[in-house]
Amino acid sequence: MKKRIATVSLAGCFGCHMSLLDIDERLLDLLQQVEFDRTPLNDLKRFTRHCDIGLVEGGCCNEENVYTLQEFRRNCDVLIAVGQCAVMGGLPVMRNAIMHSEDPLRECLETAYLNSDKIYNPSNRIPSDEALPLLLDKVYTLADVVKVDYQIPGCPPSGETLWNILEALLAGRPVELTYEQLRYD
Amino acid sequence: MPDNPYSNGGKMEKSVVSVCQRYANDRTRLLDILLDIQHELKGITPAAMEVVAQRTGITRVEVEGVVSFYAFLSSEIKGERMIRVCDDIIDRQKGGREIAQIFAQELGVAVGGNSADGRFSLEYTPFLGMSDQAPSVMINDTIFTALTREKARRICSRLREGAEPADLVERYGDGNNAHLLIRSEVTNNIRHAGEVLLNTLDANAGLIRSLGSQPQAILDELDKAGLAGRGGAGFPTGRKWRVAADTRADRSYIICNADEGEPGTFKDRVLLTERADLMIAGMTVAAYSVNSTAGIIYLRAEYAYLRPWLKSVLQHRREQGLLGRAILGREGFDFDIRIQMGAGAYICGEESALISSCEGLRGEPKNRPPFPVEAGYLGYPTIVDNVETFCCAARIMELGSAWFGSIGTGRSTGTKLFSVSGDCTYPGVYELPFGTSVQQLLKQVDAPDAAALLVGGPSGQMINMSQFERRLCLEDLPTGGSVMVFSKRRNLLEIVDQYLQFFIDESCGYCTPCRVGNVFLKKRIEKVRKGLCELEDMDYLKELGRTIAMTSRCGLGHTSPNLVLSTMQNFPLVYAVLLKEHGDGLQASFDIQSALEESRRLAKRRSMIYDPNYDEA
Missing domain, CATH: 3.10.20.600 (Ubiquitin-like (UB roll))
Structure with a gap:
């Protein structure tokens, strides 16, 4: 039986997904061994079945991220945090630095939408449509919200790294990464 | 009202300049300069820092770095009466926090603040060294022990009347605590006197005998006695002294570490009170054996009440020819000692941090090697030993290594x-x-x-x-x-939690494992206490604890995880009852409702996903 994989990008930039595509022709090898369930690569928006592996890019900055992540945890045996945002919060987590304010979330939104001279916002309003998920008080990493089985650092981790990890995982052997694959300077 | 240096710059500047001159504008005496300014002006304002910087030829930022490092120095002006309530776990268990509340109410001052009239300041301090007579409070330099509510109220009412803290001592302690120069209510509480240190003895016999032998023979004697350092690490004293003696240098220093800051330790307080002569004799023996001419007693700020006493002991010894030029008539053997006051920093009990502090720097540890015995104070070979170690050395020189070695165990003699x-x-x-x-x-x-x-x-x-x-x-x-x-x-976990806060507060902040790691340890322990942890959190604590211990720069980080690790090992059930297995893969510590609270308020709507009655809104 082919292993089932699901992927998603939460508060990320899809860079890690692009990196996955960087495994190039080995995608064909991968498809020999796995079947993709819910993933932006096939545009499936819901889980169709329980999965073996879940790859999650990005951290959690709003309620929809949390909901999706909890769904991934319930539906995947092995959950992998892919990339810096998923592991440590990445760029979005910079807003957690507004910690000494009385009202950090308001300060963050006002800086982003009202008080900067770099923005064009004639309505002078902070977006608050019902369709927009509510923001969390701060950005959380995946491991803050659910249990995570593996974390892959990197911004993004290279296609080579992702390939090595998936290959090892599917073959049931320990992952061995070279020094270069875990070096990011 | 206290002087405001901004409105009265001339007067402030005059005082600061005169303090700097007192220490010959020497930047290595910066800690003394700042302590004196703190004492005279009740604070070291940015304007005062500027003057100190100009006088001593360093930058204002360097001065500020030192001021901000030590708990007993402040950049704001404090009250005429600084009240420090000991907040160690033992004091807390004996009601220290209630005592602090009484001071707060009676004097109208919040903990960490000044009273409205500026006369009083109130603070918690991590450890005063009075656990055997807790709860204790330090008011300016005067110590008050075994406080009850009534006693605290009595003190407050006298303070409000303007009494000097020293005049509020109600009874004097035993032994030298009642001495004219100490006059403290601290009691020794010597419960058992052994044959080496606390029995009746002749403080100078060892020194006199030492001067009759060759320096080399002294080092041999210490080796044979198997004397190990008494501060905790247990390094062989003879070996330490020998390295200093063998290092070629123009001069060397002998430093006595009287900064006992490890919570629960107060034995040096008793030695300083009752065996000061013996300790100084031990330092003098060290000086003779390594040919040193200068020594320092690093006295913790909390023991400032012993300073006049120690100064008089030093002076008395000079008059007797036991200190100073040509000791005991021996031409060529000159040795004198000064007292360096600490300023409330636990880390300064670590020998290289203590040396930094003596040099007028932030009390940060130094890189090793070189070790202090090779290059220590001002770059010269320096012996740093605990009060008790010097006392033992003097006794060994008096009664011999065989006598000393016959007491104790194989590796731990005496x-x-x-x-x-x-x-x-x-x-x-x-x-x-x-x-x-x-x-x-x-x-x-x-x-x-x-x-x-x-x-x-x-x-x-x-x-x-x-x-x-x-x-x-x-x-x-x-x-x-x-x-x-x-x-x-x-509650053991409360003790663990509180001491992690202690290490977080006392970390010098230089290295990441200690500065950040201890915060992570505490966060996870808090989570355990709330019942939000699972078995795997124990692995996290163990791994993090070991990482901090292995990768920190000095002894503080090497040992700060010990309490977590040893309670986990020796009291597993205390942790086990608080662990819960959930099995749903979610983190029990993550609470989506509180994470959304702020957003609900700002957006003025409820959550479509997490509020079940969303439609009714």
């Missing part, structure tokens, strides 16, 4: 002073041979319901009842002297 506090009938100082079992000690202190024992302070180990057979010595349970007894009524 007696050791233990300061015992907590849930026992007779807290105090016990001089017992190394190798005494915990059981024997507990019998003496009368602690029938002891359930846990913290040996060596928060940087030591918490042991359980099945380990009370263990022996107090370097081979088994080492301690610098601190032994805290806890009964079954005490």
Whole structure:
């Protein structure tokens, strides 16, 4: 039986997904061994079945991220945090630095939408449509919200790294990464 | 109203300039300069820092760095009366926090603030060294012990009338505590005097005998006696002195570490009070053996009440020819000692941080090698030893290595002073041979319901009842002297939690494992206490604890995880009852409702996903 994989990008930039595509022709090898369930690569928006592996890019900055992540945890045996945002919060987590304010979330939104001279916002309003998920008080990493089985650092981790990890995982052997694959300077 | 240096710049500047001149504008005496300014002006304002910087030829930022490092220095102006309430766990258990509240109410001052009229300041301080007579409070330089509510109120009313703190002492303690130059209500609480240090003795016999022999012979004698450092690490003293003696340099220094800051340790307080002569004789022996001409006693700020006494002992010795030029008539042997006051920093008990502090720097540890014995104070070979170690050295020189070596165990020779506090009938100082079992000690202190024992302070180990057979010595349970007894009524995790906060506060911040790691440890312990952890959090604590211990730069980080690790090992059930397995893969510590609270308020709507009655809104 082919292993089932699901992927998603939460508060990320899809860079890690692009990196996955960087495994190039080995995608064909991968498809020999796995079947993709819910993933932006096939545009499936819901889980169709329980999965073996879940790859999650990005951290959690709003309620929809949390909901999706909890769904991934319930539906995947092995959950992998892919990339810096998923592991440590990445760029979005910079807003957690507004910690000494009385009202950090308001300060963050006002800086982003009202008080900067770099923005064009004639309505002078902070977006608050019902369709927009509510923001969390701060950005959380995946491991803050659910249990995570593996974390892959990197911004993004290279296609080579992702390939090595998936290959090892599917073959049931320990992952061995070279020094270069875990070096990011 | 206290002087405002901004509105009265001329006067401030005059005082600061005169303080700087007192120390010849020497930047290595910066700590003394700043302590004097703090004392005279009740604070070191940015304007005052500027003047100090100009006078001593360093930058203002360097001055600010030192001011911000030490708890007893402040950049804001404090009240004429600074009240520091000891907030160690033992003091807390004896009601220290209630006492602080009484001071707060009676004097109209919040903890951490000044009273409206600017006369009083109130603070918590991590450890005053009075666990055997807790709760304790320090008002300016005067110590008050065994406080009750009534006594605290009496003190407050006299303070409001404008009385000097020193005049509020109601009764004097025993021994030299009643001496004209100490006049303190601190009591010695010597419960058991052993044959090396606390029995009647002749303080100078060892020094006199030493001067009759070759320096080399002194080092041999110490080696043979097997004397190990008494501060906790247990490094062989003879070997330390020998390295200093063998290092070629123009001069060398002898420093006595009287900065006993390890919570639960107060035995040096007793030695400084009752055996000051012996300690200085020991320093003089060290000076003779390595040919040193200058020494420093680094006295912790909390023991400032002993300073006039120690100064007089030094002066008396100079007059007797036991210190100064040509000691005991021996031409060519000159040695003198100055007192360096500390300023409230636990880390300065670490020898290289202590040296930094003596040099007028932030009390940060130095890189090793070179070790202080090779390049220490001002770059010269420096011997740093504990008060008790110097006392032992003097006794060994008097009665010989065979006598000393016959007491104790193989690797831990001689007696050791233990300061015992907590849930026992007779807290105090016990001089017992190394190798005494915990059981024997507990019998003496009368602690029938002891359930846990913290040996060596928060940087030591918490042991359980099945380990009370263990022996107090370097081979088994080492301690610098601190032994805290806890009964079954005490919440061990609260103790762990509080001491992690202590390490977070006292970390110098130089290296990441210690600065950040201890915060992570505390966060996880808080999570355990709330019942939000699972078994795997124990692995996290263990791994993080080991990482901090292995990768930190100095002893503080090497030992700060000990309490977590030893309680996990020796009291697994205390943790186990708080762990819960959820099995749903979600983190129990993550609460989506509180994470959304702020957003709901700002967006003025509820969550479509997490509020079940969203539609009714």
